[in-house]
Amino acid sequence: MTPYTPALRAACASVVILGAILGTGASAQGAYDPTEKSIGELEADLAAGRTTSVGLVEAYSHRIEMLNPKLRAVIVVNPRAMEEARTADTARAAHRVQGPLAGVPILIKDNIESADPMPTTAGSLALEHNMPGRDAPIVARLRAAGAIILGKTNLSEWANFRSSHSISGWSAVGGQARNPYALDRSPCGSSAGSGAATAASLAAAAIGTETDGSVTCPSAVAGLVGLKPTVGLVSRTHIVPISHTQDTAGPMARNVRDAALLLSAIAGSDSADPATAEADAHKVDYVAALDPHALRGVRIGVMRFAAGFHPRTAAAFEQALATLRAAGATLVEIEKAPDVGPLREYEQTILKTELKVDLAAYLATTSPEEVPTRTLADLIAFNRGHADRELLLFGQELFEESEATKGLDDPGYLRARSEAHRMAGPDGIDAMLAANNVSALVGPTLGPSWLIDPVLGDRSVGGGAGAPPAIAGYPHLTVPMGLVDGLPVGLSIIGPSWSEARLLAYGYAYEQASHARQAPSYREHAAPADAKESAGWVAAGEVLR
Numbered sequence: 001m002t003p004y005t006p007a008l009r010a011a012c013a014s015v016v017i018l019g020a021i022l023g024t025g026a027s028a029q030g031a032y033d034p035t036e037k038s039i040g041e042l043e044a045d046l047a048a049g050r051t052t053s054v055g056l057v058e059a060y061s062h063r064i065e066m067l068n069p070k071l072r073a074v075i076v077v078n079p080r081a082m083e084e085a086r087t088a089d090t091a092r093a094a095h096r097v098q099g100p101l102a103g104v105p106i107l108i109k110d111n112i113e114s115a116d117p118m119p120t121t122a123g124s125l126a127l128e129h130n131m132p133g134r135d136a137p138i139v140a141r142l143r144a145a146g147a148i149i150l151g152k153t154n155l156s157e158w159a160n161f162r163s164s165h166s167i168s169g170w171s172a173v174g175g176q177a178r179n180p181y182a183l184d185r186s187p188c189g190s191s192a193g194s195g196a197a198t199a200a201s202l203a204a205a206a207i208g209t210e211t212d213g214s215v216t217c218p219s220a221v222a223g224l225v226g227l228k229p230t231v232g233l234v235s236r237t238h239i240v241p242i243s244h245t246q247d248t249a250g251p252m253a254r255n256v257r258d259a260a261l262l263l264s265a266i267a268g269s270d271s272a273d274p275a276t277a278e279a280d281a282h283k284v285d286y287v288a289a290l291d292p293h294a295l296r297g298v299r300i301g302v303m304r305f306a307a308g309f310h311p312r313t314a315a316a317f318e319q320a321l322a323t324l325r326a327a328g329a330t331l332v333e334i335e336k337a338p339d340v341g342p343l344r345e346y347e348q349t350i351l352k353t354e355l356k357v358d359l360a361a362y363l364a365t366t367s368p369e370e371v372p373t374r375t376l377a378d379l380i381a382f383n384r385g386h387a388d389r390e391l392l393l394f395g396q397e398l399f400e401e402s403e404a405t406k407g408l409d410d411p412g413y414l415r416a417r418s419e420a421h422r423m424a425g426p427d428g429i430d431a432m433l434a435a436n437n438v439s440a441l442v443g444p445t446l447g448p449s450w451l452i453d454p455v456l457g458d459r460s461v462g463g464g465a466g467a468p469p470a471i472a473g474y475p476h477l478t479v480p481m482g483l484v485d486g487l488p489v490g491l492s493i494i495g496p497s498w499s500e501a502r503l504l505a506y507g508y509a510y511e512q513a514s515h516a517r518q519a520p521s522y523r524e525h526a527a528p529a530d531a532k533e534s535a536g537w538v539a540a541g542e543v544l545r
Helices: 006-012 039-047 053-071 081-093 137-144 192-199 216-221 256-266 311-326 343-363 376-385 397-403 411-435 467-472 500-514
Strands: 074-077 105-109 148-153 205-210 225-228 248-253 299-303 330-334 440-444 476-484 487-494
Touching: 039 053, 039 256, 053 074, 053 081, 053 105, 053 148, 053 192, 074 192, 081 148, 105 137, 105 192, 137 148, 137 256, 148 192, 192 205, 192 216, 192 248, 205 216, 205 256, 216 225, 216 476, 216 487, 225 256, 225 500, 248 256, 256 500, 299 411, 311 330, 311 440, 311 476, 311 487, 311 500, 343 376, 343 397, 343 411, 343 467, 376 397, 411 440, 411 467, 440 500, 476 500, 487 500
Parallel strands: 105 148, 105 205, 299 330, 299 440
Antiparallel strands: 074 148, 205 248, 225 248, 225 476, 440 487, 476 487
């Protein structure tokens, strides 16, 4: 796969049938198979000589070649990935000191800059030539840990903040990303490609970004572990923004240990991002903090008000609660949600106001020759001028409403920011933790994935409690909770600021007790997990044979 070109864009506009993938001889005889392998397993195989970093890049690239025409999860493969792999293999052969991610291919969302010859598009044609030639600090940290940047993942265009009627996982650059558990189902947004690619083992893991739900939602519906960190633990420099109040990058992986490894790599202070001033003081070795017995004697608050919206998801949640109890947790029922009043309206004021300012600030750092659009007003005009490709499925009313905002000194914005933080944080999550004397809160992340619908847009079954931690800037971990009719659902674990190590430890203990994750089966349509004769069902192992 080559860097983004008009030909690639044309290819991304169509979806091939599953049969085109079957019978293609997708796995070379005797080639290394990285499917479902953890970073720890990959590192062990590298150390033992069972594979090389070159072999990993080849294997993942082959999986991308075979599966990406269906999944639309990866926008571009890094032309330098093989060179980086050779360098990693040379260092390993010379017994030079290796980082914790040495020679392991990782994907990054295509709103995160890297110095490689790959554009950073945020899914928009307006940025299709955006080649800043610089690493975002989190990418530099990944490289310092030894990771190979394998490529960039598709996303909901502009991180799903262009229209309230958008389709998760669609971008003009990447086309429609799809859920590997059922190809007619949404991968959720906006880190849709990062979720689908990681679930399908197109890389060892991926980095996503979240403003509200965009790490946790695609992780939950793709059977992944996803962590939205405390805002300020991870740098946002050189990441296409929505909101400096709520934006953060976070890890998306197939198990908790891998997520902890990635967080340990990317967390830390950045002088260019004032929000991260305390990050170095709070970051720890998140892998060392993992403990299979972490739930013993711990009081956990059950957000009953965030459940019950979907019967089969509720049944999965009850099973998760039973697992938590068996692992030693004391569960405390929280029946009623705090009164959040106009919290969502306040959030919209914050995001719209900050988008206009923050996006202009980002565009000012790009090359005018590569990115002629310099303001949100320019982007609105660009979309109108390219409506046949940009506005063919949904509009840009959120852009237009953001353009009408009055700036960061507007009293309405300042009140919204103050009140939203109070309602979601001190009077919300903090109050629930304190009143119930619990260490963390749990609830279903959301229901199973919904049908991709270009007419009506996203139609989730609802539920969950992801908005308060997103608005408060608090950490939110989701871990696999099992399958509902063959579709993954996730368990959310939420805590106060800087509690990532605790949440990951709880998630790890739950994961080790539940073993709830199941690999994707690449069905054409959702079906009960045991209905192997359902139309369109194909075993995961058959997809690449």
